[in-house]
Amino acid sequence: MSDATPSATAQGILQKFQLHGKTALVTGSATGLGAAIAIALAQAGAAVACHGNRRAAQDTADTITAAGGHAVALSADLAHTASPEALINHVTEALGQIDILVNNAGTIIRHEAVEFPLDDWMTVLQVNLTSVFQLSQLAAKGMLERGEGKIINIASLLSFQGGIRVPAYAASKGGVAQLTKALANEWAARNVQVNAIAPGYMRTDNTSALQADETRNRQILERIPTGRWGEPEDLAAAAVFLASSASNYITGAILNVDGGWLAR
Numbered sequence: 001m002s003d004a005t006p007s008a009t010a011q012g013i014l015q016k017f018q019l020h021g022k023t024a025l026v027t028g029s030a031t032g033l034g035a036a037i038a039i040a041l042a043q044a045g046a047a048v049a050c051h052g053n054r055r056a057a058q059d060t061a062d063t064i065t066a067a068g069g070h071a072v073a074l075s076a077d078l079a080h081t082a083s084p085e086a087l088i089n090h091v092t093e094a095l096g097q098i099d100i101l102v103n104n105a106g107t108i109i110r111h112e113a114v115e116f117p118l119d120d121w122m123t124v125l126q127v128n129l130t131s132v133f134q135l136s137q138l139a140a141k142g143m144l145e146r147g148e149g150k151i152i153n154i155a156s157l158l159s160f161q162g163g164i165r166v167p168a169y170a171a172s173k174g175g176v177a178q179l180t181k182a183l184a185n186e187w188a189a190r191n192v193q194v195n196a197i198a199p200g201y202m203r204t205d206n207t208s209a210l211q212a213d214e215t216r217n218r219q220i221l222e223r224i225p226t227g228r229w230g231e232p233e234d235l236a237a238a239a240v241f242l243a244s245s246a247s248n249y250i251t252g253a254i255l256n257v258d259g260g261w262l263a264r
């Protein structure tokens, strides 16, 4: 029987999604989307460094370990320019190398644009954009040497839309989309793929106030073609795909996981 038989083909394609022997760093994985991504990467076989800000992402690491996976928990405040290098060194010591980097950590601060404090602007830009560049640059060094690597940036609907009272967030997430393409161009020939995922309205703590606001919740649901909030697992599945060799010919892409919001 040839390799083209249906059963052999199915096994072959599923094999491409597995991450056994790979190591990953997921920033902001104590909660929400990052936790779901870290757990999903571990389910696919990767050893995962679970990063948290205010505290190490120990609960996420414990969930992975309890299920028989391999995880370490660490913390770093990415609002400081020195943190990315310390974090990458810490992960490299713990896991040996970084094959998959998921830049998920993000923060949002709301003010009227006309009175947006510069300190808050700098914090949002540092956490959401500059640290993404620093972490990518540092992790890519090893990836480029080995001729293999995956970087996944978590963008936003506000990579495309402007939002209201969130100018720093919109600017940072627009920058994440452009940075994704810039890095993808430079590193594609060295077999390092850089892609982004743009989540729509996802059910996390970050959006709990919106979910609880009856009027806003109804308006949002009416606008989403799929008619429901996204679940963290919806995003995690996309992350496993972009972390795996199944996506080796995809780079510089921004994958919308938004229930159709941007298509409308």
Ligand code: NAP
Pocket: 027, 028, 029, 030, 031, 032, 033, 034, 052, 053, 054, 055, 076, 077, 078, 079, 104, 105, 106, 107, 127, 154, 155, 156, 157, 198, 199, 200, 201, 202, 203, 204, 205, 206, 207
């Ligand atoms: P979340 O639960 O608030 O997660 C954000 C994570 O980023 C937290 O783990 C947080 O850690 C970390 N973080 C915040 N400030 C940080 C800092 N200074 N240094 C290091 N880490 C920091 O929200 P989420 O919804 O899962 O968001 C995850 C990503 O998806 C973010 O980039 C967000 O912009 C993006 N996103 C979310 C949605 C949505 O609907 N939920 C939509 C579009 C985009 P601590 O809790 O320890 O501070």
